Amino acid sequence: GESVGLHLPTLSVQEGDNSIINCAYSNSASDYFIWYKQESGKGPQFIIDIRSNMDKRQGQRVTVLLNKTVKHLSLQIAATQPGDSAVYFCAENIDAGGTSYGKLTFGQGTILTVHP
Amino acid sequence: DVKVTQSSRYLVKRTGEKVFLECVQDMDHENMFWYRQDPGLGLRLIYFSYDVKMKEKGDIPEGYSVSREKKERFSLILESASTNQTSMYLCASSLVGGGNYGYTFGSGTRLTVV
Numbered sequence: 001g002e003s004v005g006l007h008l009p010t011l012s013v014q015e016g017d018n019s020i021i022n023c024a025y026s027n028s029a030s031d032y033f034i035w036y037k038q039e040s041g042k043g044p045q046f047i048i049d050i051r052s053n054m055d056k057r058q059g060q061r062v063t064v065l066l067n068k069t070v071k072h073l074s075l076q077i078a079a080t081q082p083g084d085s086a087v088y089f090c091a092e093n094i095d096a097g098g099t100s101y102g103k104l105t106f107g108q109g110t111i112l113t114v115h116p
Numbered sequence: 117d118v119k120v121t122q123s124s125r126y127l128v129k130r131t132g133e134k135v136f137l138e139c140v141q142d143m144d145h146e147n148m149f150w151y152r153q154d155p156g157l158g159l160r161l162i163y164f165s166y167d168v169k170m171k172e173k174g175d176i177p178e179g180y181s182v183s184r185e186k187k188e189r190f191s192l193i194l195e196s197a198s199t200n201q202t203s204m205y206l207c208a209s210s211l212v213g214g215g216n217y218g219y220t221f222g223s224g225t226r227l228t229v230v
Contacts, residue, residue, distance in 0.1 A: 034218055043120075043206055043221035044159075089159070091219075103149075104219060106159040 023090035139207030
């Protein structure tokens, strides 16, 4: 089916470690992917995005990897800090030939907990 | 620099009341969305609008309606609130065109129906 999901619902790491959050998608027509971070009591915030014509994109301390062969997306956070503790969502946009109006489909989310 | 503003952070309403949730964006975005977020269910799309006075049903429109009279404002209406509509409601907006499909979210409204 057309869905976006996560392999692990929770992830606990020590401060300073690198974190990897994974996401699987099933629709080969997906052309755009986004990672969002949601802190407790707040709305989701954009972290980083990647288009389907790319394999990797880097931001500040974050890297997104896209493997279209196995329909897998990951978010890597370097030197994880306590402030990174949050729920992380992946989202995909399915290319529907211009009729999708930019409507994203969201995964369930992974809870990242960073221990000092 | 808040770009998507939801009028209330917390609301408590009684069963049967008519409830209005307001959302305003200042980015001149064409698309606006209303989601509800519940533990274990993720983000579920209620309604979206791609232009003024235009609306489309999302995945769970039952019990809700929307209004978009101006480009910057998208209102979610619970015609007769019920306890199963207790949830976090998130508004978002996005541009259309240019391959930019990212959403900007508001801070959310936590609604409790008693």
